[in-house]
Amino acid sequence: MAALPGISKSLAALVIIPLALSACEQPDPADAGAANPATNANGLLFPAGCELGKDCWIARYVDHGQNGRAQDYLCGEQSQTGHKGTDIAIADMGRMEAGVSVLATADGKVLRIRDGIRDISVRRNGAASNDGQECGNGIMIEHSNGDRSQYCHVKNGSIRVASGDSVKAGAKIAEIGLSGETEFPHLHYTLYRDGDVIDPFDGSKMNDRCDAGGPLLWANDLPYEALTLFDLRVGTKAPSREKIWQAGTKTLESSSPAMVITARAMFTRNGDSWHMQIRNPKGKIAADQKVILDDDKQFYYHFIGIKRPAGGFMPGIWTGELTARRGDDTVKKIKVEFRTE
Ligand SMILES: [Zn+2]
Structure with missing residues (x-):
């Protein structure tokens, strides 16, 4: 539930690329991450009213790391030292304001609640303001x-x-927000048993070794992805780190000063490559850039953009794409469509 550490500043620069570019190679189709079909009939229901991988994403798992190195239940790095729960993130503040349900994972009785804390990024009000209430507004159910x-x-x-x-x-018990020690809207869910933090992905305790291979406690298996990619954000100017979680748009004025597509991810690795493109309504590549990421990052973002051409942007449906590669593999390919009018 802690704030995200810093990201690379060097790559966070708007790239302006001329409209007329030659056609580019077509990336391979994304590897489809097949979900393990395991189920647990008496298991916990997913605690958020959203579809994993489509409009919400696992941002961090319970920490099973030893010696201060964070490790998720499969010995990957998708956790944070001392992280006690599963973080389920939504796209942005727009989704948060529209309302994404928090759901009870099982029958129970409400032990306590806390409400009244404002939904403000820890980047704005500072971690100290959350002392003693890092969880923000919360609910405990037995x-x-x-x-x-x-x-x-x-x-x-x-x-x-x-x-x-x-x-x-x-049952709907609340909505996902931004209260407490966080800078991005997400639900932090922790399961406790006899005072110990339990990882619902394998039933083991926090700080028990990773890859323990214990039983799934969720009712349905949730696919594990080595890279968490949020949806592509469309905007009219380069976003600052503070604005990165504000709602983007799906419709741009053709007179907008610029067209900017931003990709956001958790757990990138040194050497990952990101290929970003923007296609105009005729399918022609209007902007194209490849970057090689230079460090392991818990959070990373990068954007590509086009300045308004003389006469404005061509009206119609534009497309933004990101192909993320790790080694020789296409880890993921995502796309966003938006209208210019
Ligand atoms: Zn958390």
Whole structure:
């Protein structure tokens, strides 16, 4: 639930590329990450009303690292030292304002809630302002087997339950927010058993070794991805780090000063390559750039853009694309369509 460490500044520069460029190679289709079909009939329901990989993403797992090195349950690096839960992130503040449900993972009784903390990025108000309330607005539910579920960073004023209430599995209890120690809208979910943090992906305790191979506690397996790519954000100017979680747009004026596509990711690696392109409504490549990432980053973003040409942007449906490669593999390819009018 902590803030994100710094990202590379050197690459965060707007690249202006002339409209007329020759056609470019077509990247290979993205590798499809097949989900393990494992299920657990009595398992925990997914705690957010969104579709993983489409409009929400796992941003961090429970830390199983030893000696201060963060490791997720599969011994990957998608965690943060001391991270006690599973972070489920949504695209931006626009989605947050529209409302993404926080759902009870199992039947239970509400032990306590905290509400009234504003949805403000820790980048704006500083970590010290969250002392003692890093979770922000939160809910603690005790289940019939004694396990407890904690939900953090929920939206101010969105909590629908009170202490002592009984809740059913899947019931909406709040909405995802930005309260407490966070700079991006997400739900931090922690499962406790006898006071220990338990990883719902394999039933092991936090700081137990990774790859323990224990039982899935979720009702349905959730696909693991080595790189978390958020959806591509469309805007009219280069976004600052502070603005990166503000809502983008799907419609640009043809007179907009620029067209900018921003890619955002968690857990990039030194040597990853990102190929970004913008295509005009005729399918021609209007901007094209490849970058090689120069360090392991917990959070990274990069953008590509086009300045308004004389006469404005061509009206119609434009496309932004990112192909992310690691080694020789295409890790992921994502696309966004937007209208210019
Ligand atoms: Zn967290």
